[in-house]
Amino acid sequence: xxxxxxxxxxxxxxxMTACYLKAAFGDRVRITLVESPGVETIGVxxxxxSTMRSFFEYIGLAEHEWMPPCRATYKLSLIHI
Numbered sequence: 001x002x003x004x005x006x007x008x009x010x011x012x013x014x015x016m017t018a019c020y021l022k023a024a025f026g027d028r029v030r031i032t033l034v035e036s037p038g039v040e041t042i043g044v045x046x047x048x049x050s051t052m053r054s055f056f057e058y059i060g061l062a063e064h065e066w067m068p069p070c071r072a073t074y075k076l077s078l079i080h081i
Contacts, residue, residue, distance in 0.1 A: 010035025
């Protein structure tokens with residue numbers, strides 16, 4: 001019997017969690033992500049540091065596959081004034 005995990009809530013945290021679990025457990029665990037179609041993307045306060053390379057490398061997604069469609073950039077730091 002396969003194990004199941006439900007990730008409640010989408011957004012960056014939910015989708016990254018689901019992708020990580022899929023990469024870590026493959027077909028041994030069924031991953032379901034549940035998100036509300038009524039919650040809009042906030043997109044504030046998130047930073048894509050260079051350490052994200054390790055995450056995407058682990059889940060098997062090449063930089064050229066995700067960075068341009070997301071219009072993402074790497075940041076070296078955040079400044080709060």
